[in-house]
Amino acid sequence: MPSSSRGSLPLAERAALFGQLAALEQAGVPVERxxxxxxxxxxxxxxxxxxxxQIAKGRDLAGAGQCSGLFSALDVTLLQAAQSAGSPARVYQRLxxxxxxxxxxxxxxxxRLLLPAAMLxxxxxxxxxxxxxxGLLSPAGYVWGVLQPLLLIVLVFYSGRRYWQRSQTPAALxxxxxxxxxxxxxxxxGAAHARRNVRDYVETLGLLLEAGLPMFSALPKALATLSNSQLRQDFLALQLRVLGGxxxxxxxxxxxxxxxxLLLGLIASGEASGTLAASLLSYAQHETLALAxxxxxxxxxxxxxxxxxxALWMAYGLLTGAGIVSQLPPELR
Structure with a gap:
């Protein structure tokens, strides 16, 4: 079943998965084993x-993980780039x-949200x-008055969660x-979202250049890590300018x-000294710490x-007498 039709692994499970893969890769264990x-x-x-x-049948690591629902879309993109560059150990450790x-x-x-949730x-x-x-409120009105705001909160929460999950998926070119x-x-x-996208792009580009891929091959693979379509268009324009000379x-x-x-200064210094890959990875590390x-x-x-x-909502209700009764339809009062 494709990964798109399944939910993602819990975060703790993803951390354990890539931690084990990193240790096994560093020990020289073949991927199938x-x-x-x-x-x-x-x-x-x-x-x-x-x-x-899937791997035993000859499928590559990223494709097997995507097909089985083991890797997220961003994981797949990074691992595909790592496979092109050589060993995926650095990407395993990073993920x-x-x-x-x-x-x-x-x-x-x-x-930390348990107390405010209990208060609400x-x-x-x-x-x-x-x-x-x-007697101003019927039992049905009471139940509906309690459930209505809870349902609204759940709807907002899951809508935000779905959009956040979509924002982690690389955008189509x-x-x-x-x-x-x-x-x-x-x-x-917004700034945090942009910085995370740029960090992913820069770190992937740095890893690929460090592994020996030429700039012209590394840029499209790094571009594939961007999940924001606006940023992807901006960096596509950058890629075209580099390809133009x-x-x-x-x-x-x-x-x-x-x-x-900061990135511009590091890149200019790296290009002048021949340490561009190290400069890119240094920037990525700086941004990782800042985002954390x-x-x-x-x-x-x-x-x-x-x-x-x-607390303010509760105080307002106590001071003004405003409650859910005035918000209910007449048949539930």
């Missing part, structure tokens, strides 16, 4: 077995660390009780999305994105913001 040695949770192990069977950080941050965020549920249950006891352009303009989150630094100069001045710091700050402050909003 490595897949026979991988150990994940039972729900994920079936995909490992399916991928191993293991990336998913480990994401899993830890998601765990921390969930634990308590407020929804308690606020309409006086109206129910006094030549496609354009107004939503992607709007996402880049969001305060804080410009240096990478000159081709990058007209572009605008967070971190562009930003994500940690968001995981700290978003629950606090949710807590304050719930």
């Amino acid at each position: 490595a897949f026979a040695m991988l150990q994940l949770l039972p729900a994920s192990q079936a995909r490992v077995v399916a991928a191993g069977q 293991a660390k990336h998913y480990e950080q994401q899993a830890q941050q998601a765990k921390n965020l969930r634990s 549920l308590l407020a929804l249950l308690v606020q309409p009780l006086p109206s129910l006891v006094s 030549g496609s354009a999305s107004l939503l992607d352009a709007w996402l880049l303009r969001l305060p804080v989150l 410009e240096s990478l630094a000159v081709a990058l100069r007209p572009m605008e994105f967070p971190g562009q001045p 710091s930003l994500q940690e700050q968001l995981a700290t402050w978003l629950p606090r913001l949710a807590y304050v909003l719930v």
